[in-house]
Amino acid sequence: MNAIETHQLTKVFPGDIRAVDGIDFEVKEGEIFAFLGPNGAGKTTTIKMLNTLIPPTSGTALVTGLDVVKNATEVRRRIGYAAQDVGVDEHATGKENLTLYGHFYRLDNKTIKEKVKEIFDLVGLTGSENRMVSTYSGGMRKRLDLAMGLIHQPQVMFLDEPTTGLDPQTRASIWEYIRKLVESKGMTIFLTTHYMEEADRLADNIAIIDLGKIIAMGTADELKKxxxxxxxxxxxxxxxxxxxxxxxxxxxxxxxxxxxxxxxxxxxxxxxxxxxxxxxxxxxxxxxxxxxxxxxxxxxxxxxxxxxxxxxxxxxxxxxxxxxxxxxxxxxxxxxxxxxx
Ligand SMILES: Nc1ncnc2c1ncn2[C@@H]1O[C@H](COP(=O)(O)OP(=O)(O)OP(=O)(O)O)[C@@H](O)[C@H]1O
Ligand SMILES: [Mg+2]
CATH class of the missing domain: 3.30.70.100 (Alpha-Beta Plaits)
Known part of the structure; x- marks a missing residue:
């Protein structure tokens, strides 16, 4: 079964803005799939349809085999999402942020405690759990944001521009954490980026998207060839x-x-x-x-x-x-x- 599958997925915003214009693609389980495209290409709009935040205008999308419109609640349980803008609370500690998310997903206290420890370790924030997020660097905030999408063990993780605005070193360390997620948890990752190097180095498969349409798709090597x-x-x-x-x-x-x-x-x-x-x-x-x-x-x-x-x-x-x-x-x-x- 594919982790994600779309058929003619389309989103038209008022004013006839065809943000996503009839796209078809498949993401296999356990792969890192990148949507590469410039500003306004339709990357965030696609992610928001896949993670049930906005409904498609037409076409269909299946995530873990479930229709994102008909089975929205169950899809939400199975996925994690780190939005383009970091959504962490500055005035709480890293641990408090993560714990709150655990409660959102109705996990019990014991599970939350174990998960918090495991995830801080995974994203390389161990030692900073009890610091206020306002004292975190940009890269640490991004990693905490990523961690928050992981607390309920999602099968598919959506990352909208996970490294935009970060320095090359921090970017490389986030790539490492993303790879770890796939290797240690067997997770499927769908990420968007406008960094060619990110898609090139990280993704198993890449779809190049421009003005709402997929213009080329394949492995980095296939695309270059x-x-x-x-x-x-x-x-x-x-x-x-x-x-x-x-x-x-x-x-x-x-x-x-x-x-x-x-x-x-x-x-x-x-x-x-x-x-x-x-x-x-x-x-x-x-x-x-x-x-x-x-x-x-x-x-x-x-x-x-x-x-x-x-x-x-x-x-x-x-x-x-x-x-x-x-x-x-x-x-x-x-x-x-x-x-x-
Ligand atoms: N709620 C909305 N109402 C109207 N137009 C929208 C809305 N959301 C997005 N758009 C338009 O749809 C197009 C695609 O936007 P989207 O945010 O998906 O692009 P993106 O690829 O994520 O770009 P970026 O790299 O800048 O994040 C843009 O032209 C944008 O202005
Ligand atoms: Mg975007």
Whole structure:
């Protein structure tokens, strides 16, 4: 049996905002499954439908074999949830926070006591149980938040951006705790992230989501292999202004139709060129660009990353989405224009 299964799951908010737009995916028991996507992709909305906080507009979702609408109460008993915003009480100790959750789930005092000890150990907070949460660091709060979703031994744990805003070291330690949950408890983890590295390093399977649709799905390796070969990134200018954009499109035009190139994608300031063999392609790329009078500022070669996968399918990078103020409506128009081409 799959831990999670969706069929054409859809959520439309008032104003015809199709936050989640007919998605199908399966998560196997005991796996870590990541939803990778930029701001506004529909990650939190999906999580909220799966954990019964909001009803789907249409389509279905099964969690541990149970329909999230018809069997909402039982689904809630079987799952844990750490929301995007940390939901711990600052003015209580870590232990008090966790104990309160135990009571929410109607566990008896003895079980709560045992669980509190076990979970603090699991998330690496032993020794800080009796400190006020207001004295915890950001990473400790995140770990306490994760701990609170674990008190009732859920079969499936939903983590909405478990490491956003944390430094790389704390992020790595949270990854370790997540892995421990899977290994020691056989739990299934569904997490969302906009960090490619997080999905890459942690997840068994990844769905890349953009504007409410799953645009690619598979293991990190499968997704990267779907691009094939190497990626040569050419930066023909240093700024991100209009002139730079023009340089990029001239570069793309100069390389169009060359047989050693399997594809190109441009952003405002750089051009990604997909080739089978980067080392032999770089001199040719330089040759064709200089032939058009384009002076290359930097050129680099890499194996495809998940960002390249995202770029290939959407024409945008996840990186540039962070902190961008592009509205959902603008992004949808961009997608529609792309589909019309
Ligand atoms: N209650 C709501 N009413 C109207 N629109 C909403 C509501 N909740 C979410 N949306 C919209 O749905 C889209 C998807 O939002 P969602 O929160 O699921 O994205 P996300 O992928 O979690 O983004 P982030 O990475 O910023 O957390 C966005 O355009 C958002 O503005
Ligand atoms: Mg979100």
């Amino acid at each position: 779907s691009i094939g070969g190497d990626v040569v990134t050419v930066t023909p200018c240093q700024d991100t202004d209009e002139a730079c954009k023009e340089f990029v499109s001239r570069s793309e035009a100069a390389l169009a139709g060359k047989t050693f190139i399997t594809g190109t994608k441009s952003t405002n300031h750089e051009l990604a060129v997909y080739v089978n063999d980067g080392a032999s392609a770089i001199p040719s790329i330089m040759h064709f660009l200089s032939g058009e009078g384009i002076e290359v500022k930097t050129i680099s070669m890499s194996r495809p990353s998940l960002d390249d996968v995202f770029l290939k399918y959407t024409g945008r990078t996840i990186r540039t989405e962070e902190g961008s103020r592009t509205t959902f409506a603008q992004l949808r128009r961009m997608r529609d224009r792309r589909q019309q081409r």
